[in-house]
Amino acid sequence: DGGITQSPKYLFRKEGQNVTLSCEQNLNHDAMYWYRQDPGQGLRLIYYSQIVNDFQKGDIAEGYSVSREKKESFPLTVTSAQKNPTAFYLCASLPALSYGYTFGSGTRLTVV
Amino acid sequence: QKEVEQNSGPLSVPEGAIASLNCTYSDRGSQSFFWYRQYSGKSPELIMSIYSNGDKEDGRFTAQLNKASQYVSLLIRDSQPSDSATYLCAADGVANSKLTFGKGITLSVRP
Numbered sequence: 390d391g392g393i394t395q396s397p398k399y400l401f402r403k404e405g406q407n408v409t410l411s412c413e414q415n416l417n418h419d420a421m422y423w424y425r426q427d428p429g430q431g432l433r434l435i436y437y438s439q440i441v442n443d444f445q446k447g448d449i450a451e452g453y454s455v456s457r458e459k460k461e462s463f464p465l466t467v468t469s470a471q472k473n474p475t476a477f478y479l480c481a482s483l484p485a486l487s488y489g490y491t492f493g494s495g496t497r498l499t500v501v
Numbered sequence: 502q503k504e505v506e507q508n509s510g511p512l513s514v515p516e517g518a519i520a521s522l523n524c525t526y527s528d529r530g531s532q533s534f535f536w537y538r539q540y541s542g543k544s545p546e547l548i549m550s551i552y553s554n555g556d557k558e559d560g561r562f563t564a565q566l567n568k569a570s571q572y573v574s575l576l577i578r579d580s581q582p583s584d585s586a587t588y589l590c591a592a593d594g595v596a597n598s599k600l601t602f603g604k605g606i607t608l609s610v611r612p
Contacts, residue, residue: 422599431604432545432589439598447599479544486593487552489535490600492544 391416395480395493401501402467402474410465410496412480421463422490425449426477438463467498475500503528505592507603515611520577522606524590527571531592534566535600536575539587549575580610 393414402408414421423435434447438457452471457463463482467474477497481490504527514520526534533552537545549564551557551573557564563576573592577584590603 420598429604432602434599437599486598486600487533487550489533489547489550489591490545491547495544 393480393482393491393493395478395496397496398494400496400498402498403501405469407466407468408498410467410478410480410498412463412465412493413461414463414480414482414491414493415461416482416484416491417460418482418484418491419460420483421457422481422483423447423453423455423463423465424479424481426479432479435465473500474498503531503592503594503597503601505590505601505603507588507590507606510606511609512606513609513611514580516580516582518580518610520580520584520608520610522575522577522588522590522608524573524575524603525571526573526590526592526601528592528594528601529568529571531594533593534564534573535591536562536564536573537589537591537602539589539605541586545589577608580608582610582612584608585610 396411420439422437424432433449436455438444454466479495480493536549538548539545551564551566561578565574587605587607589605591600
């Protein structure tokens with residue numbers, strides 16, 4: 390079945406540590422997105438990529454980095470510069486904007 | 502900054518009632534509108550999309566769009582406890598390639 394796979398489901402980060410969240414899709418979608426969700430804040434866009442080897446900053450890119458070396462993969466690195474990384478992270482993809490996003494199941498990141 | 506706004510919640514309705522969820526958007530160029538349902542601890546799931554003025558029905562769900570008033574709504578008929586979730590409204594934009602989301606409204610259906 391086609392879909393988006395995010396891993397891990399839960400992730401714990403120590404202070405000062407970089408961590409990478411995985412997002413893989415087998416839907417053959419060109420565009421991929423990373424969102425962060427905090428309680429009462431809705432979805433906030435971190436980064437997005439419309440084609441391989443190209444990506445754009447979203448509204449809250451500071452402290453995060455991404456790469457898009459393959460069409461299927463769009464990993465997100467949460468760096469130590471992100472001071473408040475505890476949140477629910479969602480990866481999404483779409484073939485065209487009019488279809489709406491398909492979301493992965495999410496990664497819940499907690500700082501310990 | 503293009504915005505999508507959802508009116509204040511949470512919303513509580515009795516089982517069997519009609520739940521009405523509303524959303525306004527600021528970008529007059531938006532063409533595609535979406536309603537997502539998100540259960541607690543889960544990712545959003547697309548339940549309705551609408552592109553033209555008027556109503557679009559799918560089972561117990563009806564999406565309504567009024568581009569002149571920049572208003573989108575979702576009606577849930579015969580509400581069930583399983584409809585209890587947060588509902589997110591989203592719209593595309595004229596000059597960008599991403600969706601803008603409202604903050605969501607939490608619906609609770611009382612048995």
